[in-house]
Amino acid sequence: MQDAGRLMADVRRRDAAAFEALYDGFGRLVYGIASRMLADTATAEDVTQSVFLTVWTRPEAFRGGNVGAWLARVTRNRCLDVLRSRAARPSAEMPVDVADETALDDAILARLDGARVRSALALLPVEQREPIEMGFFDGVTHDEIARRSGIPLGTIKTRIRTGLRRLREHLAGGAA
Amino acid sequence: MSSMQASHDELLDLVAVYALGALGAEEARIASMHLAVCTECRAEYDALRPAADAVAYAADDRLDLVDCPRIKREIMRAIRPPQRSAIFVASTVAALAAALVFAFIAVSAERKAAETDRTIAALxxxxxxxxxxxxxxxxxxxxxxxxxxxxxxxxxxxxxYQAWTLAPGAKTMAPNVTFSPNSQGFVLVTLTEAAQNVGVVAVSVEPSGGSQAPTTKPLFVRPLT
Structure with missing residues (x-):
């Protein structure tokens, strides 16, 4: 794929070809996140369309940094909105949206792909990998993770932190 | 837990969960406030946030490969509709906000479509x-x-849902249209008050048929400044 930051700049100039290239590069990522979080093909498609049409209509929302990480956060936040609307108890606590406007850039984000991340996650002990995946994809808070797993909250938090640090090391070191 | 009560190790753990996006509102607020003043925790957050973001990439292992090209065709059609129809030409110019795609997805009558295109063009x-x-x-x-x-x-x-408007200099909200979103939570509403007469817009939940004054706390009250 061409440089994603350059493609975003071209999308700002209403370049449909750049937009199409951006979809080719990140469509699977966006749809994959939505599919996994929502477990509903039709809604995942709706979210995917919503995310990319937002890119087309409001490209200025991207303020620099890593395009894929930004799209992933936008997608996750949209999915959290859907999960909230589905919640049987609207007052039940759900995670707050994480800011997606941060101009995040980092060496480990520069060459990510699904297989590489899955390999890196697989290197984590299951007690660290599970709360990380639940926290990211299931749209639940760490309290809910602790409740579901029957593990003390403090332990869950420490495992998430330790797991993220190890994940970073694996991704940075190419161990995956 | 407050930031005063928590040990610093606990706060570092909290910041990691914040990076993952798995905190409720109150603890997220604590973490955010702490990050603004603690360089050690900020460094931890900056290190862990990319790892948390990377987790997203693990999700493309369960895709129906047919879906992505089909979704792409639909998206590209939305931003580049056929050129031969005047109605669709209007849509091309419109650039189509994501919400509008959902709001108008079910509209099929030609007259309604033309009205929709005019609205999108205005938006x-x-x-x-x-x-x-x-x-x-x-x-x-x-x-x-x-x-x-x-x-x-x-x-x-x-x-x-009911919209409310406040004229510049006025002290009382005036009732405007009532509306309901579609199953995805999307809706496009045109207010009946002329723009020059509106300084503030609000939306609240009301009984069917609407109210003459808000009976619930508004979802938002937005000055148009």
Whole structure:
């Protein structure tokens, strides 16, 4: 794929070809996140369309940094909105949206792909990998993770932190 | 837990969960406030946030490979509709906000489609101005004000959303249209008050048929400044 930051700049100039290239590069990522979080093909498609049409209509929302990480956060936040609307108890606590406007850039984000991340996650002990995946994809808070797993909250938090640090090391070191 | 009570190790753990996006509102607020003043925790957050973001990439292992090209065709059709029809040409220019795709997806009658195209053109025209609100956007374009709501929760039977306007210098909200979102939480509403007469827009939940004054706390109250 061409440089994603350059493609975003071209999308700002209403370049449909750049937009199409951006979809080719990140469509699977966006749809994959939505599919996994929502477990509903039709809604995942709706979210995917919503995310990319937002890119087309409001490209200025991207303020620099890593395009894929930004799209992933936008997608996750949209999915959290859907999960909230589905919640049987609207007052039940759900995670707050994480800011997606941060101009995040980092060496480990520069060459990510699904297989590489899955390999890196697989290197984590299951007690660290599970709360990380639940926290990211299931749209639940760490309290809910602790409740579901029957593990003390403090332990869950420490495992998430330790797991993220190890994940970073694996991704940075190419161990995956 | 407050930031004063927590040990610093506990706060570092909290910051990691914040990076993952798995905190509830109150603890996220604590973490965010702490990050603003603690360089050690900020460094931890900056290190862990990319790892948390990387987790997203693990999700493309369960895709039906047919879906992505089909979704792509639909998206590209939305931004580049056929050239031969005047109605669709209007849509091309419109650039199509994501919410509008959902709001109008079921519209099929030609007359309704033309009306829709005019609305979309107004929403994204050069003179349109957007105001962010919690549930979407307010758009001021020409004489009109539009609510493009993308995140409205479904309401129980007998309840509707109602828009309110406050004229410049006025002290009392005036009732405007009532509306309900579609199953995805999307709706596009054109307010009946002329834009020049509106300084503030609000939306609240009201009984079906609407109210003369808000009976519930508004979802948002947005000055158009």
């Amino acid at each position: 994204v025209g050069p003179g349109a101005r957007q105001y962010d609100v919690s549930a979407g956007e307010i758009v001021k374009s020409g004489d009109h004000i539009y609510l493009v709501m993308a995140k409205l929760a479904p309401l129980p039977a007998g309840r509707v």
